[in-house]
Amino acid sequence: MRARFIIMLILGILFSMLGIGLLFGGIGASVVNSLQNDGGYLTSPSERFDVGSSAIISAGADNMRGDDYPGPLPFDVGSIRIWAESATPGKEIFIGIAPRSDVERYLSGANYSELLDVSYRPFHVEYRETQGTQQPPLPSGQDFWVASATGTGEQVLDWNIQSGNWSVVVMNADASSEVSADLKAGFRSELFGPIAAGLLATGAILLVAGVPLLIFGAQGLGRHAPAAARPGTLLPPHVAAPVAGAQPPHVAAPVAGAQPPPTHFAVERPPYPARLLGELDPVLSRWLWLVKWFLAIPHFIVLFFLWFAFVVVTVIAGFAILFTGRYPRSLFDFNVGVLRWTWRVAFYAYGALGTDRYPPFTLARTDYPADFEVDYPERLSRGLVLVKWWLLALPHLIIIAALTGTSTVRWTDPQTPGIRYESGTGFSLFGFLVLVAGVILLFSGRYQRPLFDLLLGFNRWIYRVITYTALMRDEYPPFRLDQGARELHGRYPGTVNADAVRQAPAPPDGPSPPDAPAPPSDPTVRG
Secondary structure (H helix, E strand, O other): OHHHHHHHHHHHHHHHHHHHHHHHHHHHHHHHHHHOHHHOOEEOOOEEEEEOOOEEEEOOOOOOOOOOOOOOOOOOOOEEEEEEEEOOOOOOEEEEEEEHHHHHHHOOOEOEEEEEEEEEOOEEEEEEEEOOOEOOOOHHHOOOOOEEEEEOOOEEEEEEOOOOOEEEEEEEOOOOOOEEEEEEEEEEOOOHHHHHHHHHHHHHHHHHHHHHHHHHHHHHHHHHOOOOOOOOOOOOOOOEOOOOOOOOOOOOOOOOOOOOOEEEEEEEOOOOOEEEEEOOOOOOOOOHHHOHHHHOHHHHHHHHHHHHHHHHHHHHHHHHHHHHOOOOHHHHHHHHHHHHHHHHHHHHOOOOOOOOOOOOOOOOOOOOOEEEEEOOOOOOOOOHHHOHHHHHOHHHHHHHHHHHOOEEEEEEOOOOOOOEEEEEEOOOHHHHHHHHHHHHHHHHOEEEHHHHHHHHHHHHHHHHHHHHHOOOOOOOOOOOOOOOOOOOOOEEEEEEEHHHOOOOOOOOOOOOOOOOOOOOOOOEEEO
């Protein structure tokens, strides 16, 4: 039974991913086609090309960099336009297109430069020089050109692309050496419109077929996963919590017309309904964390596809909440399972390095030392679904980005002052702390417990925010680091009105028994 749902989920993910990719490709082709309206061309920047030879020619099939040369084209795909202007004022320039064999015969014995590679940011050109001593005849006097333009000022050449092996030639009109010209090229094709329509239609068909398969598969797997805990078992924040070893508070009988006195005692802090657990192994390998990135590759591959399904399921669940106020239970359990799987892999690898036990390939709860659970909400706000995942969660997202994001270096190349470059570098704060924990473990064989608790606090904050932005709860995540392996529902001093709590008899005479002392904790774990 589960195999059927797994197959449906896999097919749904593949069809949906391919459909979305084709839709984006169709949108891109549509944008390109719209830019070509009214005779427009997709053009490159204008750059100066300088050579000391007699001609610049485009590369042949045997000299192209890489394997991206298309070879002879079996059909007309569009047209090109080339703009050329001599860098020397008043000097005539020549542009021509001809069969490759005719160009090589024409330039035989002459010195010319074959264009191998061009990059624009920054601008860089690579040529292959062919040595020769002869000066070629005037290019305008040759009859093998299929398209050409010559003269002073800017010259424009238009040519409908045909099948075959062609070369573009740029020369001085008098065939002299030292060619220096400002060049740019443009491309236009009537195929972009049909290509865009085909991609959009195919992508839509695949998406229509893939999304239901994905949802049905997720529902089936969600039904087979253990049900999420239901709310209602947690003590409300206004109700007194019994303190270990202490007698319940005595409330005197109310006096008619008098306000009941306030009662001071410990009040239970309500836990967030998304709970993250991670138990540190008592013994850890000193070196295994160095290769966990490799060992976890199968999980990374599976999680890549599962997170795609997670996003699609979240979108579908968002519409369900918007119209019904409920998160479909089977889809909820599936998404909780994806988060649980992700946390187990993170706990094993570079989210905590808390265990050497390999994570299981399952959405369900197991006896693994890392677990994640979310209480199922009976009702969710229809209005919040529109704003909480991006607007209300923005403060949390900024903080998480600061904790987990890397720094960005920006610089400008002196040779291209108009162009700025960016590059991500360094570790995030979170990644740096994990690295510190790994290095300490490598050299000392110990995992510092305070550092582990801090990393668990960071992860707990992140997963609470994910739960909120994934529309699984309406409770706003707290701005706090609840550190430690488990979430302790801490008690804090509170003031509660006496008529808000249950009346209790007065305690017997004599002092109350003291609280049991907390056991000492070992700040380190040996490896």
